[in-house]
Amino acid sequence: MGRVLCPGASSGHCSPGSTAFFWDAHLLLLLPRKVTLLVMGLDNAGKTSVIVDIERALAGEALPDAQPGQRRLRVERLEVTLLELPGAQRSRSAWRSHYSRAHGLLFVLDSGDLPRMEEARKVLSRVLSHPDVSGKPLLL
Numbered sequence: 001m002g003r004v005l006c007p008g009a010s011s012g013h014c015s016p017g018s019t020a021f022f023w024d025a026h027l028l029l030l031l032p033r034k035v036t037l038l039v040m041g042l043d044n045a046g047k048t049s050v051i052v053d054i055e056r057a058l059a060g061e062a063l064p065d066a067q068p069g070q071r072r073l074r075v076e077r078l079e080v081t082l083l084e085l086p087g088a089q090r091s092r093s094a095w096r097s098h099y100s101r102a103h104g105l106l107f108v109l110d111s112g113d114l115p116r117m118e119e120a121r122k123v124l125s126r127v128l129s130h131p132d133v134s135g136k137p138l139l140l
């Protein structure tokens with residue numbers, strides 16, 4: 001959670017011990033938090049299948065208004081958007097346009113596809129070296 005502002009405090013923010021801090025933090029906790037997760041990997045790696053598995057495992061409520069390639073899901077107070085990025089080589093250059101708004105990445109690796117392991121390594125390496133990805137959680 002970001003800094004909690006405390007109206008009326010001369011410094012513009014307040015200590016965790018003050019009443020205002022807890023009041024503001026409480027309000028923020030009530031708001032649904034939107035989380036965007038990018039699901040990436042080579043073509044045919046199993047991205048769509050993983051998304052279906054995640055939806056099933058989380059047993060969240062499916063939310064409407066998802067764009068093509070997106071699944072939206074409410075999980076407790078989170079509104080989670082799973083955005084599948086097309087994995088074909090010609091599509092990968094567009095991935096970077098999504099990095100800045102992502103909260104985390106899921107990189108799907110087909111562990112049975114040994115001939116493409118080096119290709120997957122290079123692709124993941126390029127993703128991780130992008131500044132907009134730096135510091136964000138990755139699930140492989």
Ligand SMILES: Nc1nc2c(ncn2[C@@H]2O[C@H](COP(=O)(O)OP(=O)(O)O)[C@@H](O)[C@H]2O)c(=O)[nH]1
Binds near residue numbers: 046047
């Ligand atoms: N054997 C096996 N096949 C899988 C698995 N996950 C996905 N597949 C198959 O791999 C193919 C590609 O999966 P898909 O999820 O469409 O890959 P995407 O292109 O990365 O979205 C499909 O025919 C899936 O049925 C898995 O865990 N095991």
Ligand SMILES: [Mg+2]
Binds near residue numbers: 048049084
């Ligand atoms: Mg797919």
